[in-house]
Amino acid sequence: MSDEAxxxxxxxxxxxxxxxxxxxxxxxxDEVHRILKGVSIxxxxxxxxxxxxxxxxxLLAKEYGAKSxxxxxxxxxxxxxxxxxxxxxxxxxxxxxxxxxxGPLPFGNEDIDIVFSKDSIIHIPDKETLAFEVYRVLKxxxxxxxxxxxxxxxxxxxPEMAEYLEAEGxxxxxxxxxxxxxxxxxxxxxxxxxxxxxxWYAEVARAELEWxxxxxxxxxxxxxxxxxxxxxxxxxxxMVPVLSSxxxxxxxxxxxKPF
Ligand SMILES: C[S@@+](CC[C@H](N)C(=O)[O-])C[C@H]1O[C@@H](n2cnc3c(N)ncnc32)[C@H](O)[C@@H]1O
Numbered sequence: 001m002s003d004e005a006x007x008x009x010x011x012x013x014x015x016x017x018x019x020x021x022x023x024x025x026x027x028x029x030d031e032v033h034r035i036l037k038g039v040s041i042x043x044x045x046x047x048x049x050x051x052x053x054x055x056x057x058x059l060l061a062k063e064y065g066a067k068s069x070x071x072x073x074x075x076x077x078x079x080x081x082x083x084x085x086x087x088x089x090x091x092x093x094x095x096x097x098x099x100x101x102x103g104p105l106p107f108g109n110e111d112i113d114i115v116f117s118k119d120s121i122i123h124i125p126d127k128e129t130l131a132f133e134v135y136r137v138l139k140x141x142x143x144x145x146x147x148x149x150x151x152x153x154x155x156x157x158x159p160e161m162a163e164y165l166e167a168e169g170x171x172x173x174x175x176x177x178x179x180x181x182x183x184x185x186x187x188x189x190x191x192x193x194x195x196x197x198x199x200w201y202a203e204v205a206r207a208e209l210e211w212x213x214x215x216x217x218x219x220x221x222x223x224x225x226x227x228x229x230x231x232x233x234x235x236x237x238x239m240v241p242v243l244s245s246x247x248x249x250x251x252x253x254x255x256x257k258p259f
Pocket of ligand 1: 007022023024025049050051052053054055056072073074075078101102103117118119120121124
């Protein structure tokens, strides 16, 4: 675990201003709803990989009736923010937040009913090992329900994509839908479904860039500093074209461990 948090307090505050309290990824409640669609998690044990500042974990417990949710994350500032959120939202009885090391999931074999994750696996380079780990901790019949930011192919990123990744400056390790699907099927999952969310986020990201450049810009600069906001504007300016081309393609990913 690096001492330098990628999601420090400033990043958390900015992303929450953009995406909603407790959300460090786009789409909020509506996207969580789509990820869960048709699967009841009522009374189930759930883990949230890369729980960030905690809105998803709280939502899974309070709105969807999970029996328990353990949110895990590798960065301390987001875990601290998530712990606060859980407390403020009165979800402490059901939701636990754990700061963990990257690597094997800290759960026993066949412990968990549902493994959830929203836009966090992008930070985990080894999708194949992760798929085996998710399979290992799930009970038979359990679901893996996730969203993540993917790249449309497994070749060298286009120059535009390379520029975007550099502008983000995060440790993104994007993989293609084909690689994900293979990893998940090889781990033993069935009922594997991937849904491309590119057209939705391409439009949303354009609006986000307009918001960054619009009449709130000066207020944002006052609050977060010029360098920080210019960094975000640069990242969004480079993200919009790779969303438009389809090379950057957020997906929903769902799979089931057979009985
Ligand atoms: C884009 S944020 C999404 C957070 C949250 N799921 C949400 O939707 O608001 C990605 C999160 O993944 C976490 N993360 C990075 N590497 C991780 C790993 N190896 N295991 C678990 N979480 C990780 C980051 O610290 C960050 O909180």
